[in-house]
Amino acid sequence: MTITQLNYVLAVAEHKNFTKAAQKVFVTQPTLSMQIQKLEEELEITIFDRSKKPIQLTEVGQMIVQQARNIVNESDRIQDIVDQQKGFIGGIFRLGVIPTVMPTLLPMFIGNFMKKYPKVKLKIEELHTEAIIEKLKEGHLDAAIAATPLEMEGIKENALYYEPFVAYVPHNHKLSSADKLEINDLEINDLLLLEDGHCFKDGILNLCKAARNYEGDQLQLESGSFETLIKLANEGLGMTLLPYLHTLDLKESEKQYLKMFKDPVPAREVSLIYNRSELKMQIIEALRSTIAGVIKGAITFQNVQIISPLNKKKEYQVN
Incomplete structure (x- = not known):
């Protein structure tokens, strides 16, 4: 068997279609089919x-794909070992970023990074945390930026910064006269939330130590956009919570409605995460140092209470 054959098997397992898989690996469909058939004949299995329809893995096929993924990933890392030894920072690097971080953090560091490391070819995807974890484990991402702690086996977390939760309280809201808020001031059914799948929403639910209950509500609404939540708050439909970096881009007319929390300020931990067996550490460290260089001037909060995105509702304090 060959690495090429294993790559073909992985492509078909991913796309569940021989034609699409052939396009992915840049060969004709007959060539791909023939090589997979040769592998099946050699192993005397299907x-x-x-x-x-679509094509499915057999029971033994599922085990073979899992092992093939390990073999292909390890073979790819031979070049990584050579690059590390030479101190070379370059090549393709696949980075996942969660949606609530992408629009604020990415513009802050991407220009500096590309100028400093012109030989790195970044491929960036905006993904929810669940998809990021899956792609990291399958080897389709080299690293990702996500809210932590995630406590996933085999995934390394390297904290980049702690980002406070900031309340957006319109002038007609009952909390509008408060100088600073306390966590106990929040009522979960009064909060406008992001839709399911966003870890920032999970963090808010953990912060309030409650699950959203729409029973009896006249309006049931969740959005994928902070901008939409702000507009709805302005219409008197409630208040919302925003990540601190997102507040920096608000209009001056909207910033007057922002309210910080009393110390320790509730915050989320944003980390660079990657597979523990990842060998592109020279690029990961370059990303970490570049982000650290731009973020330290934007976020200077010290006494924060980290709110976990996990359902376990863990929290811890950082001074």
Whole structure:
């Protein structure tokens, strides 16, 4: 068997279609099919059940794909070892970023990084945390920027910064006269939230130590956009919470409605995460140092209470 054959198997397992898989690996469909058939004949087993639509892995095929992924990933890292030894910082680097971090953090560091490391070819995807973890484990991402702690086996977390939660309280809200808020001031059914899948929403639910209950509500609404939540708050439909970096880009007319929390300020931890077996550490360290260089001037809060995005509702304090 060859690494090429294993790559073909992984492509078909991902796309569940021989034609799409062939396009992914830049060969003709007959060539790909022939090589997979040769591998099946050599092993005297069937990897794919071709009678089903879409194509499905057989039971033994599932185990073979898992091992093939490990073999291909390890073979790819031979070049990584050479690059590290030479101190070379370059090549393709696949980075995932969660949606509530992408629009604020990315513009802050991407220009500096590309100028400093012109040989690195960044491929950036905006993904929810669940998809990021899956792609990291499957080797489709080299690293990601996400809210932590995640406590996932095999995933390393390197904290970049702690980002406070900031309340957006319009002038007609009952909390509008408060100077600073306390966590106990929050009522979960009064908060406008992001839709499911956003870890920032999970953090807010953990902060309030409650689950959202829409029973009896006249309006049931969750959005994927902070901008939408702000506009709805301005219409008197409640208040919302924002990540601190997002507040820096608000209009001056909107900033007057921002309210900080009393110390320790509730915050989320944003980290660079990657597979523990990742060998592109020279690029990961370059990313970490570049982000650290731009973020330290934007976020200077010290006494914060980290709110976990996990359902376990863990929290801890950083001074």
